Amino acid sequence: MENRSISDIIEAYLKEVFGDDTQIEIRRSEIADHFNVVPSQINYVIKTRFTIQNGYLVQSKRGGGGYIRIERVNLLGDVDVLNSLVQAIGNTIRERDAFAIIQTLYNEKVISQREGDLMLMALSKQTLAVDDTNMVNKLRARILVSFLNRLRYES
Amino acid sequence: MENRSISDIIEAYLKEVFGDDTQIEIRRSEIADHFNVVPSQINYVIKTRFTIQNGYLVQSKRGGGGYIRIERVNLLGDVDVLNSLVQAIGNTIRERDAFAIIQTLYNEKVISQREGDLMLMALSKQTLAVDDTNMVNKLRARILVSFLNRLRYES
DNA sequence: CATCATCTGACTAATCTTGACCATTATTTT
């Protein structure tokens, strides 16, 4: 953790702001000023680290009194959230996004580390290596959705 | 230790860096500079000396703030069983045979029921549905072997 | 001298940073 990018640092800062709350509201320019970066970098941090795959929902408003609101959600705990997630997956998903989902499930204690590792194995680029990249992403989506459904309906 | 290659020296250096820690994080270019070799030589050292068979896991990230992280893990005792299973699987396996292996792993208490269920999801004909049956069996073999490789160690 | 391990470098891929330009909403002026 020595060579962190400024994006990593901003990510950590925002997560710290949450504290025990389930949502935070920020002004983009304030955060950008605070870390001395261009405002659009905040969009980058949000787009890459606070996605639905990571267990976050984001809303914003422009103009005077504008804001960016980030909400932390449980992937399997809420039907609407799960639907959003499945929609985001669609029938194809990249390795990085799939990995983020597994990480989120682990963070939420829905799965153990070993279960998560096993899932990562089945979803990895290396394991699924096939000539056709398009096919790999489709396969990964099917396997991941199978996992999610299994977790959802288990009792 | 007379004829040590530079790869051997880099290997020894990295292992020294571990100290009592279970993982280290390096910048590829730094190590390469330090030993005056091209960066890709570091990949060579890692690929030949920090494998899972030797008890190491490797993760990396490119781009700004990029790194290579090497983690030392404990290899488990029943490696021979896993080896023979991997041998038996080869590069293709039918659904029923894969299911039998999962059942055996569960009977032998190598995996929990939940882990077994998740594995079955990823190995099922339905999940892997692809036009080419031959391809399905190859994919299943790769996924199953990946699972077995994860069972070789504990974090 | 045949084979395997090591070393190199050109090319590729992923991630982060920056800035110019765009879109939306609120407030002030006419």
Added chain:
DNA sequence: AAAATAATGGTCAAGATTAGTCAGATGATG
């Protein structure tokens, strides 16, 4: 009201900064 202005956030593409891959050259060993 309507129009202008101010105050937000959004998008996208270029450039910078890492690491990965692969094939060929070179070296070591039996």
